[in-house]
Structures are given as C-alpha cells and as structure tokens.
Amino acid sequence: MPDADSPLLLRAARRQPTPVTPVWLMRQAGRYLPEYRAMRERHSFLDLCRNAEAAAEVTLQPVRRFPLDAAILFADILLILEPLGVGLEFARGEGPVIHRPVRGEADVARLKPIDVASSVGFVFETVRVVRRALPAKVALIGFAGAPFTVASYVVEGGASRDYLHTKRLMYEAPGSWHRLLEILAEATATYLNGQIDAGAQAVQLFDSWIGTLAPDDYRTYVLPHTRTVIRALRPGVPVIHFGTGTATLLPLMREAGGDVIGLDWRVPLDAGWSAVGHDVGVQGNLDPAALLARPAVFRERVKAILARAGGRPGHIFNLGHGVHQQTPVEHVQALVEMVHELSAR
Amino acid sequence: MPDADSPLLLRAARRQPTPVTPVWLMRQAGRYLPEYRAMRERHSFLDLCRNAEAAAEVTLQPVRRFPLDAAILFADILLILEPLGVGLEFARGEGPVIHRPVRGEADVARLKPIDVASSVGFVFETVRVVRRALPAKVALIGFAGAPFTVASYVVEGGASRDYLHTKRLMYEAPGSWHRLLEILAEATATYLNGQIDAGAQAVQLFDSWIGTLAPDDYRTYVLPHTRTVIRALRPGVPVIHFGTGTATLLPLMREAGGDVIGLDWRVPLDAGWSAVGHDVGVQGNLDPAALLARPAVFRERVKAILARAGGRPGHIFNLGHGVHQQTPVEHVQALVEMVHELSAR
Numbered sequence: 001m002p003d004a005d006s007p008l009l010l011r012a013a014r015r016q017p018t019p020v021t022p023v024w025l026m027r028q029a030g031r032y033l034p035e036y037r038a039m040r041e042r043h044s045f046l047d048l049c050r051n052a053e054a055a056a057e058v059t060l061q062p063v064r065r066f067p068l069d070a071a072i073l074f075a076d077i078l079l080i081l082e083p084l085g086v087g088l089e090f091a092r093g094e095g096p097v098i099h100r101p102v103r104g105e106a107d108v109a110r111l112k113p114i115d116v117a118s119s120v121g122f123v124f125e126t127v128r129v130v131r132r133a134l135p136a137k138v139a140l141i142g143f144a145g146a147p148f149t150v151a152s153y154v155v156e157g158g159a160s161r162d163y164l165h166t167k168r169l170m171y172e173a174p175g176s177w178h179r180l181l182e183i184l185a186e187a188t189a190t191y192l193n194g195q196i197d198a199g200a201q202a203v204q205l206f207d208s209w210i211g212t213l214a215p216d217d218y219r220t221y222v223l224p225h226t227r228t229v230i231r232a233l234r235p236g237v238p239v240i241h242f243g244t245g246t247a248t249l250l251p252l253m254r255e256a257g258g259d260v261i262g263l264d265w266r267v268p269l270d271a272g273w274s275a276v277g278h279d280v281g282v283q284g285n286l287d288p289a290a291l292l293a294r295p296a297v298f299r300e301r302v303k304a305i306l307a308r309a310g311g312r313p314g315h316i317f318n319l320g321h322g323v324h325q326q327t328p329v330e331h332v333q334a335l336v337e338m339v340h341e342l343s344a345r
Numbered sequence: 346m347p348d349a350d351s352p353l354l355l356r357a358a359r360r361q362p363t364p365v366t367p368v369w370l371m372r373q374a375g376r377y378l379p380e381y382r383a384m385r386e387r388h389s390f391l392d393l394c395r396n397a398e399a400a401a402e403v404t405l406q407p408v409r410r411f412p413l414d415a416a417i418l419f420a421d422i423l424l425i426l427e428p429l430g431v432g433l434e435f436a437r438g439e440g441p442v443i444h445r446p447v448r449g450e451a452d453v454a455r456l457k458p459i460d461v462a463s464s465v466g467f468v469f470e471t472v473r474v475v476r477r478a479l480p481a482k483v484a485l486i487g488f489a490g491a492p493f494t495v496a497s498y499v500v501e502g503g504a505s506r507d508y509l510h511t512k513r514l515m516y517e518a519p520g521s522w523h524r525l526l527e528i529l530a531e532a533t534a535t536y537l538n539g540q541i542d543a544g545a546q547a548v549q550l551f552d553s554w555i556g557t558l559a560p561d562d563y564r565t566y567v568l569p570h571t572r573t574v575i576r577a578l579r580p581g582v583p584v585i586h587f588g589t590g591t592a593t594l595l596p597l598m599r600e601a602g603g604d605v606i607g608l609d610w611r612v613p614l615d616a617g618w619s620a621v622g623h624d625v626g627v628q629g630n631l632d633p634a635a636l637l638a639r640p641a642v643f644r645e646r647v648k649a650i651l652a653r654a655g656g657r658p659g660h661i662f663n664l665g666h667g668v669h670q671q672t673p674v675e676h677v678q679a680l681v682e683m684v685h686e687l688s689a690r
Contacts, residue, residue, distance in 0.1 A: 163634065172638050247592035
C-alpha cells in the first residue's frame, strides 16, 4: 500500500480502499459562511481572487470548521479570460459580464493570446500559500472551467438559460467554434499544470453547463477539446471531470477523460457509476437543496447515496453542485460528520 | 382501420401507422411570428388569453402559415391559479409573478378553492371557437401545467433556477406539499376535462421544470399527483406527458401516465423510447436552438431523429421544448415541410 499515508481523497480518486468515504463540497468556501461574508465586505470578488493571502484564507475557512478531506482553491473559472480582450467584469450582484461577447467569425479572429503565467500567476501563489498551511491529510484541489462552459460565457456575454448564441456559433460557424475551444483548451491545460506545479494534488474540470447539449453535439463540438485539456495534464495527478444535467452525456464525458467523473443528483449514483464504468471513480451526488432541510431529513439521503456506492473503492462524497448560500452552516457541519460516520468500514 | 379519417396526430398518438410523421411545435403560436407580435401590440398577454376570439386567432396563426398537424390552444399554464388567492400577475417583460408565494404550512392552509368553470371558463370558449375554424385534419390539442411545475411557480413566486423554496417545502413540510399538489391536481383534471368537453382532441400535460428533481423525489412527491390528473381524464383522449431534463425520470413519467411521452433533445429518441417502453408513443425531440441555424444544417438533425424513430408507429415530431422567439419564420416553415417530406412512407 504505497499510498497509505496519502490523503483519503487521493486514495479514493485512485480507487484504493479508504477507512471512510472522503468528502468535500463544491463551493464549500462561499457566502453561506459568515467569515466569508466578512471577507467580502472588505474585498471585491476580484480582489479576493487576486490577493493570494486573502484567497488562501478563504480557501482555508471551511477546512478550519469542518473535518473535510479536501480544500478547493478559491478562484473563478473566468479569471483565465482576462487577457483574451473580451471585457470581463465581475459586476456587483450580477455575476460575470463579458462586455464584448464573441458571436461570429470576426470576433474569434480578433481574440488575443492568453499568457497564463502573466495573467493568472497570482493563482499559483494562492496554491503555494494554501498548501503550506493545510494539514497533510487534507488534499488541495485545483480547478478550471472546461472549454465548453468557459466558451458559453464568452459567447453569451454572461450566464444563460438557453445558450442560443453559443449553439448558433457552434452550428453556423463550426470552424470558428473549434478555434475558440482550441484557444481555451490550450490555456486551460497550461493553467491547470501551473496549479499542479504549485502544489495542487488533484484538479477538477468544471463543465457545469454542458447539460444543455445533446450527446451528438457533445461528441462533435466539445469532447475533442476536453480531451485535449485532460491529456495535456501532468501524469499521476487525479482529474475530476464534473458537469450537471449530464445523465445522457456520462459515457462521453468518461471518453473525454478523467479519473473521477462528477455526478449531479439527477442520476442515481449506482446508475451513474455503471454509465461511466467501474474502472473510474465517481464523485457526488447529494442535491445541494437537501441541505436546506434538517439534518434528520437529509441523513436518509446520505445513507441512500452511500448504499448506492456499495462500499466500492473510488467514491468521493460531494454535492451534485455547489453549496447554496442559504444553507445553514450547522447543516454543512452535520453533513461532513455524517458522511464519515455512516461510511466507516 | 376505424381511424383512417382522423387527424394524423391522433392516429400517431394511438400508435397507428400514418403516411407521414405528424408534426407540431410547442409555442408555435408566439413571438417569432410577426402577426403574433402585432396582436400583442393591441392586447396584453392576459387580455389575449381571456378574449376567446383573440386567443383563437393566435392559435390559428401558425396553422394558416404552415402545414402543421395540430394546433395548440393559446393560453398559459398559470391561468388556473387566479382563484387561489396568491396574487398572480403577468408583469410586462418579466414573465409571471406570484405576489404572495406559498412557502409554509400556514400559506397552504390559506389557499382558496379553485372554481375552474367560473375562473377559466373563457378557455373553453376559445377551444370551441378554434375547433369550428380548424380544418378537420388538424387536431386541436388542449393543455395544462402538471402539478409540480405549477406548484413551483406558486412556491417560488415566479420562474426559478434552483427551486430552493419548492424543495424546502417538499422536504420540510411534506404534508403541506402534498396538500398543495392535491389542490392543483384536482383543479387541473377538471380544467383539462373542460377543454376536452369543449372540443380538444388530445391534451398535453406540461411538467416543464420537473428535470430539477432526482428520481426518488419525483417518485415520492410528484408521481402520485400527476397520476391523479391523468387517471381523471375522459377516456379515449390521448394524453401527451411532457418535461425537460427528464433523462432519468422517463420510466417514472411513464408510470405516472400518458399515451405519448414528450422527450427533450438531451435524450436520443431511440434511447428515450426504450426507456418509456414501446407500448406508448413518443413526441420530440429537435433542440429548438437548431432552428437558429440554416435549414440545410438542421435538415441532418431532422433526418437523424426520424431514423431513430425507425418508422415505428407512435412518433409525433416536435421540438424538445418551445420555439425560441429569435427563430426565423422561414426556418419553421422549412422544418414542418421537411418532416413530412423526409418521413413519407
């Protein structure tokens, strides 16, 4: 057992047995925590990301409170876009805005190269600061947005419901679409490798909005680019490949790559694991809305998820998407403790 | 062949062979049509719904332009809520707003009974006017919102992304949740039977936002109520049961009922049909965003869908959700003609 001293999360990501199921939560550092809200009173969102000491502090906040098995770097999937020249702004209370969205061939042709080292180098410093402060048994997860999800913001100009501009570009100007995703895929691989070199022990690729696509579209317009990113990453570092609304995309996401496939709550964990194959791990998949109910209510759901995992090595417990800001802090505490208690082998 | 003179859509809904695949489009009467926009300049949305002559005119607009196999009543799934006392308003440019959302047990206890005949009787008059004007070969489809989707507006106060209030009520006050859905289910059945009695030849139940739920939640909190509605409907009238994001819910939707299950574009039509069983029909499932591309581009997709249906009786062609308002009218024209041309047997 060469890995017996490594963090539980890394062992599970390699499908090695663990004494309990490791657990972390997407958006575990966020608005539901009073200490995070206090930081946000002093810093804008972008300031927090860019200030390595502050970003490290935010990253560590949930780890100090709860017996989590991993910390995830505090950053944003769109930071990488700054050099592209699309006018990225984190508008107060509105989420990200792209002032010059990329809608056609001429827009794609005008994009500037992404120099990752000079534009998001501050993220690497955050990783170093966090890794020094983190207990050895807590894994540090780096992350980036997957090419499709990042491109959807670039094309729509912000968040979207129907992704109509994105799909129109895809269908009507496939050459430009693929060029855009190539640019993003190359920068994303460099970015993730930089995080790994700085101390990230696993990385998660967020394709959060991929569930808007039919499987045929995913195969044609997305899969090759996600695969490019994953294949370019440093060997030996586990990759978690995550999306929502992916019930019909899971076999293709697995084909694109990843040691662990993230499942949302819409797919029963055992069915999702069968769909991706038992030769990869799975992460998930409690509905984050369940945390609004009392722990006695969501405890049954946690039990059901663990039963569906069946004690098979390779399960990382998580929500099916990020913690909602309305979540009571004590419910998160209860969840993390509950996963360890109920999964003890 | 007792049904040889009945509209193609009704024959397909009964899984009888048809010379071509029937086609209609969700939201085929809507903002993408200049003649609809002209009507909306003279009438508010609610006025249009309440004025039987105007609503009938809007219902007929797409049928005059395109060789559609069905008209769908012009109305809104929330009209039925007016008597409930929750403060429904169709706010200009904002979509529906519920001024007194139902969040807890006391709110549910305060709900007023829904007297369908007196509150949405104008819809029945629209059905009668449309049926008189419609050619015999064009079926008239009535519709209503399914209990979950209507309840989600009642609880959230409008459209939602995460349905957190809805899920909290469901998990924390299941008795009140079930009471709310019982009230809606009873009124919905009465409403649909009224449409049928007035001349609707098929009805579609829209559970548009059901894809936010995990299968276990659907089974516990939704299925019994949807089943109540469908079982209460006049026998012999085909029921189309539709939702989006339903890949993992399809077998349960079928269990809840319906002669035809509506599929969105995320599930390949053949896989979706297998999931619901070949002893029901299916409707769908082109991504409505595909209609933003040129007809030469979406023609390949239409072919692929028809190939997946494999000529098996019981397929009604439709989009996976409603026509987007940005859709060029001539693309809709091309689609409807293309379905008939490519499916001719």
